[in-house]
Amino acid sequence: MHQPPIPHVASADPEIAELIEGEARRQFEKIRLIPSENYVSVAVLEAAGTVLTNKYSEGYADRRYYEGQQFIDPIEKLAVARAQAVFGVDHANVQPYSGSPANLAVYLAFLQPGETVMGMALPMGGHLTHGWPVSATGKWFRSVQYGVRADTGRVDLDEVRELALRERPKVIFCGGTAIPRTIDFPAFAEIAAEAGAVLVADIAHIAGLIAGGTHPSPVGHAAVITTTTHKTLRGPRGAMIMSTAEHAKAVDKAVFPGLQGGPHNHTTAGIAVALHEAAQPEFRSYAHQVVANAKALAAALLERGYSLVSGGTDNHLILIDLSPQGIAGKPAAKALDRAGLEVNYNTVPFDPRKPFDPSGIRIGTPSITTRGLTQEHMPRIAAWMDEAIIAAVKDDEPSIDRVAGEIRELLTGFPMAGWA
Ligand code: DSN
Numbered sequence: 001m002h003q004p005p006i007p008h009v010a011s012a013d014p015e016i017a018e019l020i021e022g023e024a025r026r027q028f029e030k031i032r033l034i035p036s037e038n039y040v041s042v043a044v045l046e047a048a049g050t051v052l053t054n055k056y057s058e059g060y061a062d063r064r065y066y067e068g069q070q071f072i073d074p075i076e077k078l079a080v081a082r083a084q085a086v087f088g089v090d091h092a093n094v095q096p097y098s099g100s101p102a103n104l105a106v107y108l109a110f111l112q113p114g115e116t117v118m119g120m121a122l123p124m125g126g127h128l129t130h131g132w133p134v135s136a137t138g139k140w141f142r143s144v145q146y147g148v149r150a151d152t153g154r155v156d157l158d159e160v161r162e163l164a165l166r167e168r169p170k171v172i173f174c175g176g177t178a179i180p181r182t183i184d185f186p187a188f189a190e191i192a193a194e195a196g197a198v199l200v201a202d203i204a205h206i207a208g209l210i211a212g213g214t215h216p217s218p219v220g221h222a223a224v225i226t227t228t229t230h231k232t233l234r235g236p237r238g239a240m241i242m243s244t245a246e247h248a249k250a251v252d253k254a255v256f257p258g259l260q261g262g263p264h265n266h267t268t269a270g271i272a273v274a275l276h277e278a279a280q281p282e283f284r285s286y287a288h289q290v291v292a293n294a295k296a297l298a299a300a301l302l303e304r305g306y307s308l309v310s311g312g313t314d315n316h317l318i319l320i321d322l323s324p325q326g327i328a329g330k331p332a333a334k335a336l337d338r339a340g341l342e343v344n345y346n347t348v349p350f351d352p353r354k355p356f357d358p359s360g361i362r363i364g365t366p367s368i369t370t371r372g373l374t375q376e377h378m379p380r381i382a383a384w385m386d387e388a389i390i391a392a393v394k395d396d397e398p399s400i401d402r403v404a405g406e407i408r409e410l411l412t413g414f415p416m417a418g419w420a
Helices: 007-012 014-029 042-048 072-087 099-110 157-167 185-195 207-211 245-259 265-278 281-303 329-338 366-370 375-394 397-411
Strands: 091-093 116-120 142-146 171-174 198-202 224-228 239-243 317-321 344-346 360-364
Touching: 007 014, 014 397, 042 265, 072 091, 072 207, 072 239, 072 265, 091 245, 099 171, 099 198, 099 224, 099 239, 099 245, 116 157, 142 157, 157 185, 171 185, 185 198, 207 281, 239 245, 281 317, 281 366, 281 375, 329 344, 329 360, 329 375, 329 397, 375 397
Parallel strands: 116 142, 116 171, 171 198, 198 224
Antiparallel strands: 091 239, 224 239, 317 360, 344 360
16 A cells, blocks of 8 residues: 555545555566666655645745745755755755756856757767757757767767867766766866866766765866756655855756746655755665665676676666667567566667667666665576566567566565555
8 A cells, every 4th residue: 555545535536546556556566777766765755745735935945925934944944954964065956846947947047048068968878958959958059969988888088078178168067867887077077177167967866876975976076066856865856956155146046037936845845854864874875785786786787698888887877788689678678667677778879779769778776775675686686687588589478477476576575665
């Protein structure tokens, strides 16, 4: 049953209640390997599901356009103070609705339409909002994109420097969505300084690892830091923009009134709770276990002959090129899902296939680590993945069903916040 129980939804709208229950059970019964997902605590769930959703609060604490902020202001101030403490930043804005609006606010703060932005190309591991052509950020701004080296699968910092000095972007984004290696913030900072650009570190994927001390921090290197709050950071779906004191005003003005209306106060409370959790010693252990699990899973996959972009991982994420297995990412992801292993299909650098039918899959360990799985379970997960992929190639549905059954059985021993 979903936790906390949802009897009022069940009586007012049984159709939706049934779907929520179904999703909770699905999350309980699957090995969830999508690297941008997690399981939030019941405390975060509760905070995000409160009467705070009833309240409008346009503006910032002590400077609102609506009355009745006696409780909202302290909640937002706490969220801000906790973000400042956890990440060691001068300034934090906790109002962006999610990662894409947070990044769009950065454009509004630092660029005029048509000016140049530089970011990592989406198929190389970047994000749509780092200037990819189909995104508003690639349509309304002049975008130059860097990638990774074909031989190493790692960011080519020489290419980044050369591009930056030639194209003189006003903003350089580092970070992305499919980067299995440590981001070299000092090197990016040096390049940005040489090019006269503002360096923006998008740490959405690795925020929890930074908070937990298992990835270097961009603070002191990037003047602006954007992040979602629901990935490794294990909060509700939302985002933050952090910055040096110098850029605080520009960031705040861009979020409100530049881009958004009222902040989602229920989400702000959830973010505050998640940041409180991230400040506890147990969160450091969690972050270390996420990376240890990813390294163990990568090693087990390599042993089984899988081709990992960059040859492995430094963080929570593994990008697999399935070409040697003779199956594309999409059919593999669908078969893995039927087998109880939830992943997403993904382009790999220099992918000869199309983004909607690419060569790879992307996996990660934030969720399974929250469930309590450790290094000792990773060889078994790699074996199940391998069995399901081989079964998909052979059209062997009974083997896929068998794996799903074995996974359901294993997971009964690992409780999930949100299900009991
Ligand atoms: N959707 C996020 C991810 O899965 O990485 C990026 O926006």
